[in-house]
Amino acid sequence: MKKVIKKWFPYLLLTPALLYYILFWIRPVIRAFAESFTDLEGNVSLVNYIAIIKDPIFKEAFLNSAGFAAVSVILQFVLAFMLALLLNKKFKGVNLLLFIALIPMAVPPTAVAVLWKTGFSSFGWINNMLYRFNIITEPIKWLTVEGVNALGFLVLIDTWTVLPSVMIILLAGLQNLNKEYEEAACVFGATKWQVIKDITIPILKPTIVTAIILRMIAAIQVWMISVMMFGYGRVPFLVERIAYYTDVVSEIDTSYKTSLAYSVLVTVIVLVSATIYLRINSKKGSE
Amino acid sequence: MKAKKAMLKAVFYIIIATILIAVLVPFLSFLVTAFYSADEVYNIPRPFLPKFSYDVKVEYKDDMYYLSVYEDGLEDFELKIYSGKAEKLRRYLQTKYSVWLTDEELLEDFSPAKSGETLYLNYKKDLLYNFKTFFSITNGADKSVLNSIIAAGWTILISLSIGSMAGYSIARFRIKFKKQINMSLLLVRMFPAVAVAIPMLVILIKMGFANTMLGLAIVYSVGNIALTAWITNSIFKGISVELEEASLVFGANRIQTFFKITLPLAFPGLVACSMYAFLAAWNDSITALILANSNPTLSLLIYKAIGMSGEIQLAAAGAVILITPALIFTFIIKNYINQLWGDVKF
Amino acid sequence: MEFLKLDNLTKKYQNKILAVDSMNLDIRNGEFLVLLGPSGCGKTTTMRMIAGLEEVTEGEILLEGESIKELAPKDRNVSMIFQSYAVWPHMTVRQNIEYPLKLKKLPKEERIKRVEETAEMANITEYLDRLPANLSGGQRQRVAVARAMAVKPKLFLMDEPLSNLDAKLRVSMRTELKNAHEQLGSTTIFVTHDQSEAMSLADRIVVMNMGVIEQIGTPNQIYHDCETMFVANFIGSPPTNFLEVDVIVENSKVILKHNLFNYEVKTLLSEKLIAYNGKKIVFGIRPENFVIVGNNSDNKVLFTRKILFVEPQGSHTIVVVEVEGKQIKILTSDVLTFEVGQEINIGVNEKYMLFDLETENRIK
Numbered sequence: 001m002k003k004v005i006k007k008w009f010p011y012l013l014l015t016p017a018l019l020y021y022i023l024f025w026i027r028p029v030i031r032a033f034a035e036s037f038t039d040l041e042g043n044v045s046l047v048n049y050i051a052i053i054k055d056p057i058f059k060e061a062f063l064n065s066a067g068f069a070a071v072s073v074i075l076q077f078v079l080a081f082m083l084a085l086l087l088n089k090k091f092k093g094v095n096l097l098l099f100i101a102l103i104p105m106a107v108p109p110t111a112v113a114v115l116w117k118t119g120f121s122s123f124g125w126i127n128n129m130l131y132r133f134n135i136i137t138e139p140i141k142w143l144t145v146e147g148v149n150a151l152g153f154l155v156l157i158d159t160w161t162v163l164p165s166v167m168i169i170l171l172a173g174l175q176n177l178n179k180e181y182e183e184a185a186c187v188f189g190a191t192k193w194q195v196i197k198d199i200t201i202p203i204l205k206p207t208i209v210t211a212i213i214l215r216m217i218a219a220i221q222v223w224m225i226s227v228m229m230f231g232y233g234r235v236p237f238l239v240e241r242i243a244y245y246t247d248v249v250s251e252i253d254t255s256y257k258t259s260l261a262y263s264v265l266v267t268v269i270v271l272v273s274a275t276i277y278l279r280i281n282s283k284k285g286s287e
Numbered sequence: 288m289k290a291k292k293a294m295l296k297a298v299f300y301i302i303i304a305t306i307l308i309a310v311l312v313p314f315l316s317f318l319v320t321a322f323y324s325a326d327e328v329y330n331i332p333r334p335f336l337p338k339f340s341y342d343v344k345v346e347y348k349d350d351m352y353y354l355s356v357y358e359d360g361l362e363d364f365e366l367k368i369y370s371g372k373a374e375k376l377r378r379y380l381q382t383k384y385s386v387w388l389t390d391e392e393l394l395e396d397f398s399p400a401k402s403g404e405t406l407y408l409n410y411k412k413d414l415l416y417n418f419k420t421f422f423s424i425t426n427g428a429d430k431s432v433l434n435s436i437i438a439a440g441w442t443i444l445i446s447l448s449i450g451s452m453a454g455y456s457i458a459r460f461r462i463k464f465k466k467q468i469n470m471s472l473l474l475v476r477m478f479p480a481v482a483v484a485i486p487m488l489v490i491l492i493k494m495g496f497a498n499t500m501l502g503l504a505i506v507y508s509v510g511n512i513a514l515t516a517w518i519t520n521s522i523f524k525g526i527s528v529e530l531e532e533a534s535l536v537f538g539a540n541r542i543q544t545f546f547k548i549t550l551p552l553a554f555p556g557l558v559a560c561s562m563y564a565f566l567a568a569w570n571d572s573i574t575a576l577i578l579a580n581s582n583p584t585l586s587l588l589i590y591k592a593i594g595m596s597g598e599i600q601l602a603a604a605g606a607v608i609l610i611t612p613a614l615i616f617t618f619i620i621k622n623y624i625n626q627l628w629g630d631v632k633f
Numbered sequence: 634m635e636f637l638k639l640d641n642l643t644k645k646y647q648n649k650i651l652a653v654d655s656m657n658l659d660i661r662n663g664e665f666l667v668l669l670g671p672s673g674c675g676k677t678t679t680m681r682m683i684a685g686l687e688e689v690t691e692g693e694i695l696l697e698g699e700s701i702k703e704l705a706p707k708d709r710n711v712s713m714i715f716q717s718y719a720v721w722p723h724m725t726v727r728q729n730i731e732y733p734l735k736l737k738k739l740p741k742e743e744r745i746k747r748v749e750e751t752a753e754m755a756n757i758t759e760y761l762d763r764l765p766a767n768l769s770g771g772q773r774q775r776v777a778v779a780r781a782m783a784v785k786p787k788l789f790l791m792d793e794p795l796s797n798l799d800a801k802l803r804v805s806m807r808t809e810l811k812n813a814h815e816q817l818g819s820t821t822i823f824v825t826h827d828q829s830e831a832m833s834l835a836d837r838i839v840v841m842n843m844g845v846i847e848q849i850g851t852p853n854q855i856y857h858d859c860e861t862m863f864v865a866n867f868i869g870s871p872p873t874n875f876l877e878v879d880v881i882v883e884n885s886k887v888i889l890k891h892n893l894f895n896y897e898v899k900t901l902l903s904e905k906l907i908a909y910n911g912k913k914i915v916f917g918i919r920p921e922n923f924v925i926v927g928n929n930s931d932n933k934v935l936f937t938r939k940i941l942f943v944e945p946q947g948s949h950t951i952v953v954v955e956v957e958g959k960q961i962k963i964l965t966s967d968v969l970t971f972e973v974g975q976e977i978n979i980g981v982n983e984k985y986m987l988f989d990l991e992t993e994n995r996i997k
Contacts, residue, residue: 009541010460014468017453017512024490025475025483025509032486086302097303099621100310106613107314108570110590111606115317118599123329125316132332139331160313183686184719188733188784189707198732202723217477224572228590239573242481246577256485263482270479 029267036260040253048261051254061236064151068237069219069273072155072162077212079159080166085196087167088174105164112161113228120229143229150235154225162218166211173207174200209281216277217270238266321603322414324385328600332360338412341384345397345406352376352397356384385416417604428605431588434500438575438584439568441504442511446564447557449508450515455549457516458523459531469520475513483509484577491578498582503575507568515560522556523549562616569612585609636662636820637683637788642692644678644844652678654844655692660822665814667823669831670841671867676824679841680790683822685709696788707736712786712819714794718777720765726752727761730780737784747783754816755779755809771802775809782813789814789821795830807834828868832856840864859986862993865917871951871962874923876916877990880909889916893936893956902987905996914996915988918981920951920964926978934978943971952977 039045052058087098107115119126120142127139145153181203185195201208223240232244245259320328322337342357344364351371355364368379373390380386380393388396388410400406413419422428457468487506488497496502526549534544550557568584575587583591589605637660644653653675660666668676681687683694685706694702701709721729727748734744752758755775765773774794781789791810795803811834814821825831831838832852840847840855840863847867848860859865865873878889878896887903889896896916898906906914926932938954938961945951952963952971963979971977987996 010456013452013456016449017516020449020512021475021509024487024505025478028483028486028490029478031489032482035486083306095621097306099618101306102617102621103310103314103614106617107610108566108572108586108613110570110572110586111609114589114599114602114606115313118317118320118603119313121599123331125320128331128333129312129316160309178717178719180715180717180719181721183706184713184715184721185732186686186706187684187711187713187790188780189736191707194736199721203721205723214477217479221479221481224590239479239481242485243573243576246485247580259481259485263479263485266479267482270477274477 032260033264036257036264038257040257048254048257049265051258052261052265057233057236057241061238061241064236065220065222065238065269068151068155068158068222069216072158072219073212073216075155076159076163076166076215077208080163080211081170081208083163083167084170084174087171101167102164104161105168107161109161109224110228112157113225116157116225117228150230154222154229154235157225157229158219158222162215166215169207169211169214170204173204177203205281209278213274213277216273220270220273221266238262238269242266317603318607320600321417321607323600323603324383324412324416325598325600326356326383330360334359337414339414340409340411341386343408343410345400345408347397347400347403352400354379380410384410385412385414386410387413387416417600418608421601421604424601425588425592425605427583428585428588431583431585432608434579434582435569435584435586438500438503438507439565441501442507442568443561443564445504445508446511446515447561450512450560451519451553451557453512453516454519455523455545458520459528469517472513472517476510476517478510480506480510480571480574481577484574488578498579500579500582500584503579503584504568506574506578507564507571511560511564511567514563518556518560518563519553522553526552559620562620566613566616569609635659636697637822638693638695639679639683640693640695642679642682642694643690644675644682644687645690651844653682656844656846658839658846658849660820663818663820664836665811665821665823665834667825667831667835667838668841669825669828669835669838669867670847671826673843674841675844676826676839676841677792680792680822680824683788684711684713684790709788710786711788711790712781712784713790714774714777714781714792716793716796718770718773718794718797720773720776720780722765725762725764726757726768726776726779729765729776730783733780733784747785751779751783754782754813771798771806774798774806778810778813782817785817786819789817789819791821791823793824793826795825796827803830810834829870832868840867842867857984858995859917860995862915862917862988865919865986865988869919871920871964873917873919873986874961875988876918876956876961877913878916879913880906880911882907882910889914891916896935896981900983902997906987909989909996913990915990915993917986917988919984920962922982922984923961923963923965924980924982925952925963925965925967926980932980935980937976937978940971940973940975940977943973954979 036048037044037046039047083101087094087101104112118124122139122141122143124142126142127136130136131139142153177200181199182195185199190198221239223237223243226235226237226240227243229235232240232248239262242259242262245255245262249255316335319335319337324338327333327337342364344355344357346353346355351369353366353369354376355366357363358365367383368376370376373394376397377388377390377393380388396408397406457465484506487502491497491499491502491505494502496505530552531544531548534548535541539547570586571584572586572590575584576590579587585605586609589602589609592602592605637658639656639658639660642653642656642658643651645651656675656679668679670676678687682689682702685701685704689702692702693700696709720726721732724732730748730751731744734747739747748761749758752761755778757772757775757779760768760772760776765776768776774797777794794810795806798806807830810823823831823834832855835852837849837851838855839849842863848855848864850858850860855864855868859868859873862875866875876891878891881888881890887898887906889898924932926934936956938956940952941955941960942953943950944953949964949966950968950971952965954961954963954977988994989996
């Protein structure tokens with residue numbers, strides 16, 4: 001008897017987690033999936049998805065989410081990498097600088113929105129500063145910005161918030177890197193730039209892939225910033241639509257179904273993008 | 288060569304300065320907003336630091352008090368309000384200038400003006416006015432803080448217990464499908480929260496947990512169990528098996544070993560996991576929006592508060608409270624980054 | 634002209650910690666020089682300064698008469714083998730060897746030729762297309778050697794390259810490294826804490842301690858003609874035995890006086906010792922310079938002790954006795970059976986060394 005328990009002990013420890021996931025993850029997800037494909041009466045149909053695709057805002061939301069994800073991930077990766085390289089050096093005060101650089105990460109999404117709203121409103125501190133430094137004479141109405149500019153706006157705000165969390169992953173990877181790899185390259189004739197390009201980045205690839213994927217997944221799901229800066233509907237995103245249907249028009253019968261359909265769409269998009277990205281990278285690796 | 292070195296150094300300092308400015312200026316400006324009175328918030332230009340007190344001029348004419356306040360921009364007193372009613376004056380000072388007074392105190396202070404002289408007074412502004420008002424005005428503000436704490440507590444409990452067991456098991460034992468399990472942990476962690484939260488709503492309603500903090504914690508724990516398992520896996524791997532084996536050799540069984548040897552050594556890592564769990568609950572708003580809309584956590588409450596009136600300084604005060612746990616956490620873990628994320632690979 | 638000159642080379646960390654203290658060293662063209670010393674003595678720091686991986690705090694480094702201390706590592710025409718080999722994990726063996734050549738902008742045919750040559754010399758031709766993860770430690774080390782050789786450097790730096798290998802491999806790799814040095818005809822600086830490695834490889838050895846040079850010399854000089862007590866203690870296994878003695882000058886005879894014995898110094902050394910009359914000095918005797926005196930021998934007996942331990946080593950035996958609370962080790966090639974508790978008569982030959990008690994320098 002004891003021997004049986006001994007053998008199964010590790011699996012025993014895993015069981016609660018497994019049960020938990022079956023109950024509270026697999027079951028809801030399958031359910032969501034299934035229910036999104038039924039109409040209000042319970043018949044199997046694509047009516048929810050058709051409704052979404054017909055909705056003109058959907059196209060906008062999709063393009064916004066895609067564009068935002070692409071631009072912000074690239075921008076944030078480049079900046080985060082440079083920042084990580086900097087913070088990897090040993091100099092006086094680097095620890096303090098690290099803490100300061102991490103501050104934006106500590107600010108939760110709602111607070112971030114408050115932070116930037118206090119900045120960009122007509123009487124916000126941005127206008128205040130510009131005014132006091134004599135750069136403007138009239139307050140700029142930042143929040144009336146439209147279209148691509150609005151998207152760019154959100155990219156910048158998101159970058160401010162999110163850069164530290166990308167940087168942290170890259171920094172951990174850099175700290176784990178044996179510095180003799182880079183030193184050897186230096187001795188054998190590489191410039192600082194060549195070292196980064198030929199040695200550091202290739203060796204760091206798994207970490208970089210991790211950082212980018214985590215960021216990409218999060219970027220596809222951005223919504224709160226848009227709502228808090230501009231309100232619902234002005235700069236739509238996929239998950240922003242979900243919030244809309246849940247918060248604003250939740251009384252309408254179809255809202256629940258619509259948000260389910262949207263969430264399934266988002267999940268599919270996330271999984272597909274992640275898989276494509278991973279595939280591309282493992283192909284590159286084996287060359 | 289020397290010139291090049293000097294130039295590199297200059298660029299270095301510029302970059303550092305940029306980082307400092309880019310992070311601190313928005314952050315501190317926002318922080319300061321929480322301490323502004325209503326008057327300061329809507330004024331441009333205004334000083335960078337909040338005022339601590341106001342200079343006030345009181346004159347008495349025709350049975351009414353004329354109240355002027357000193358404006359820095361004008362460098363003079365500007366008439367703001369006149370009234371015979373103490374309550375009206377007091378209200379004005381309170382809501383616009385964050386000054387606390389009772390009606391009687393106001394009358395007492397102002398009475399010398401009745402004799403015809405122009406009265407100059409200085410009133411202290413309550414810097415914490417926004418914080419106090421946020422909690423009294425915003426519906427359910429104090430309850431929401433409690434809610435956040437409860438939700439966070441449940442999340443820690445669930446995530447840590449289930450997650451560390453799983454992490455320990457993966458680290459220590461030869462299990463089939465180890466790689467698949469690791470991958471699926473990552474998958475769960477990354478999974479869109481909304482896809483889980485929406486269907487969970489129905490399930491929670493059925494269980495009777497809709498709009499409860501336990502219900503929220505259940506959903507928060509989905510991602511956090513995976514994260515805890517992942518972190519504890521790498522931590523337990525780091526704790527030498529030989530330490531445990533020594534304990535077993537000396538007579539303890541596996542459970543005693545776990546609690547007396549392994550757990551204490553893993554403590555710092557577990558602390559980090561609890562903090563991640565805490566923050567997952569404390570900072571989230573979308574899941575709370577979906578599952579507990581009528582019983583909000585602090586984060587959700589602030590989200591709603593923003594949409595409403597333009598009293599941005601109140602929302603700022605609430606947001607400051609929201610930020611505090613995460614800041615403390617960040618300060619603590621910045622040195623342990625390597626331990627937590629160093630081994631991450633795809 | 635000397636090939637490489639270190640002139641008052643100093644390295645200070647944060648204005649407080651002195652890692653290398655005003656080092657002066659001339660290195661000749663083509664020689665195999667070993668920097669030898671315990672951990673923290675500054676040998677690796679010195680090498681890294683020569684390579685350009687550490688900044689020089691004070692002093693000069695002159696390569697063929699020209700200062701290189703301001704040059705970036707890549708402009709110094711040196712090659713280095715690192716302690717961890719630093720074989721780039723994401724490149725195959727071939728790419729590892731080729732990369733430095735690409736950096737030097739060598740034409741393709743030349744690169745291919747050198748890769749094949751050095752792979753041949755280092756015995757790794759069959760691994761050329763493997764990734765380092767699929768190689769053993771010893772194989773990776775040889776990749777590091779091949780890579781360093783392919784560049785045909787003027788100066789060859791090796792930072793404890795053998796420390797991570799197991800004992801047997803270490804010994805066989807020693808010869809391979811010496812071979813590489815000779816085939817290239819370059820000047821090599823080799824850092825190690827292992828004195829037998831230093832002794833077998835070096836043309837000259839620089840013994841370092843706490844950032845300072847204790848002695849520079851050939852292996853024989855380092856061993857038999859120590860300049861300081863540190864060198865006498867660090868070199869040789871088991872190390873030199875030290876006994877404190879008083880110098881007594883009586884009737885123009887110089888006698889070293891110890892509780893257990895009196896020893897008359899009959900060599901020319903006695904002249905130097907007159908200045909130490911009445912003072913204490915250190916009598917340094919290597920284990921193999923003790924003589925176990927048999928009953929029929931005319932060798933003079935210094936003292937008689939009981940044996941504490943016996944350590945048979947096959948070709949020789951180490952016998953341990955106690956003198957004034959310290960262990961004295963005696964090495965004898967007698968393979969007579971010694972027993973614990975046995976009393977033996979101990980004498981000494983003339984190869985002893987005398988040291989000043991305060992300065993720890995050799996008296997000669």
